[in-house]
Structures are given as structure tokens and as C-alpha cells.
């Protein structure tokens with residue numbers, strides 16, 4: 001771990017040394033096959049595929065859209081979604097910025113990039129009024145794909161996920177099976193859920209149960 | 221289930237995403253030390269409990285987590301409007317009564 005200080009804020013890399021094994025919020029449920037409830041495998045009949053994208057870098061940015069917008073486009077090369085419920089990706093599709101509230105955005109980047117990104121943003125933002133919090137350890141991202149992914153979501157959220165109301169490039173924070181989750185539409189064929197660490201196991205079990213009708217398979 | 225329009229998210233969401241936080245437009249006294257016990261007590265503890273139009277503070281708990289205001293009828297539960305913090309309601313007991321009088325007059329003509 002290295003310590004860096006930008007202005008008056010002390011930042012540190014939350015990624016452990018490679019010698020320490022990392023566990024995602026779903027590693028026990030999904031990867032360590034339990035005798036009683038093994039994760040269902042992907043098969044020919046699977047109309048929904050479930051895959052966790054663990055260890056991504058999640059940063060919460062807070063501040064005014066004017067202040068953050070310039071810094072984000074300079075550092076990340078994407079324009080900050082200033083409209084409510086906006087979700088944008090960079091050209092590679094690997095990095096995203098999502099509107100969470102009028103002064104709050106969620107940035108998700110590939111694993112290990114978050115610390116450098118945070119420091120670069122702090123450098124560019126300088127003395128502006130803003131906050132950046134690394135929440136990578138507090139949540140995980142899962143991906144649902146397949147023909148019946150939308151129907152599985154319809155069983156889980158009261159939010160209207162019909163394409164007319166939930167097009168590509170939209171992201172909402174909603175009630176998911178009585179828990180809270182962020183639901184994202186990155187492309188026509190995929191949905192993403194950002195789950196809080198403490199809700200992840202519950203939401204996973206909910207999805208496996210609700211997805212049984214569609215032969216839900218878990219990609220490991 | 222009620223669908224409530226969040227003025228920050230800009231769309232209707234299910235009521236399970238929201239939490240009520242009591243009466244809206246309560247202003248903290250500018251000079252707390254200069255308040256009498258009665259003034260401070262009514263600021264802290266005493267609330268309206270109208271039968272009819274009520275302006276309430278709500279929070280979009282599971283969505284954007286912003287506070288906003290709702291004008292709501294405490295008998296019919298009808299939601300007349302939602303508006304952002306710092307804004308004033310367009311619908312009040314008085315405006316509703318005036319609108320009602322207007323329609324009655326028009327009908328009697």
C-alpha cells in the first residue's frame with residue numbers, strides 16, 4: 001500500500017497486496033460449490049446467464065455537475081451524464097459514469113484503476129468543492145444476459161423495465177426484492193446490477209430461485 | 221401502490237422507494253438563544269395535523285436519496301404535486317377552495 005496526499009486529503013490504495021487473497025461479496029455463494037446449494041451451471045436450456053464482475057473499481061463522486069464535468073471529461077474522456085438516470089461508457093466500454101442524484105455520480109472502472117483515477121481527479125479538481133469516495137469494497141457488479149433476463153427482472157423489481165421506459169443508457173437505483181440495488185442497461189442484451197456487499201448474497205439467492213423457471217446458469 | 225413523482229429523478233416511482241418525514245417548511249429559528257421555551261418547543265415538537273391539504277417532507281430513500289416536498293390530501297390521500305426543496309407549493313387549501321368556487325360559479329351560469 002502506498003500513501004499519497006492531494007491537497008489536504010490523505011488517500012490510500014485500498015487494494016491489498018497480491019499475496020493476500022481477495023474475496024468478492026459473492027465468492028462464497030458462487031465459487032465455493034456448496035453441497036446443499038450448488039450454483040446452477042450454464043446449459044443449453046439457460047435463457048438467463050448470471051455473471052459476477054468482481055473487484056471492479058467503484059468511485060462515488062460528489063459535487064456540482066459543472067465542477068466535476070470538466071474533470072471527468074479530461075481524466076476519463078467521457079462526458080458526465082448531467083441528465084437524471086444517465087449512464088455513459090467510454091469508447092472501450094470498460095469504464096462507466098452513472099448519474100445517482102443531482103450532485104452524485106458512480107464511476108466504475110476496471111480492477112486496480114480506481115486509485116490512480118481518484119488521485120488524478122483530485123489533482124485536476126484541486127481546491128474545488130467536491131468529494132470522492134472509493135466504495136469498491138462495499139459493492140459488486142453482476143451481469144444478467146439472455147432472452148429471459150428482462151422477465152427475471154420483472155419478477156424482482158416494481159420498476160418498469162420495458163424498453164420504452166428503460167432504454168440502453170439508463171440506470172436507476174431501485175427496490176430490488178425489498179433490498180436496494182442499482183439497475184443499469186449498458187446494452188440491448190445485457191443488464192447490470194450493482195449490489196451492496198451485505199445484500200449481495202441475498203440478491204444472488206433470490207435471482208437463482210426466481211431464475212429457475214428460465215434455467216438460469218451461473219458463469220464462473 | 222402509489223406512484224410518486226420524484227422531482228429530482230424526474231419520473232414516477234413506486235411508493236416503496238419513499239419515506240415520509242413529516243411536516244414540510246419548518247424553519248429553524250434564526251436565533252435559538254433568543255427563543256422563549258414556547259417558541260423553541262413548538263419548533264421542535266409541535267406539528268400541524270390538518271384534515272385536508274398537507275405539505276409534507278419526503279425522501280426518495282431507495283432512489284436518489286434527496287429530500288423533497290409533497291402536497292397531499294390527508295383524507296383522500298390524493299397527491300396534488302411534488303416539488304423540490306426551496307420551492308413553494310402551488311396547491312394549497314386556499315387555491316383548492318378558489319378553484320372549487322370557480323367551477324361552481326361556472327356551473328351555475
Ligand SMILES: [Zn+2]
Pocket residue numbers: 226227228229230280283284285286
Ligand atoms: Zn429521486
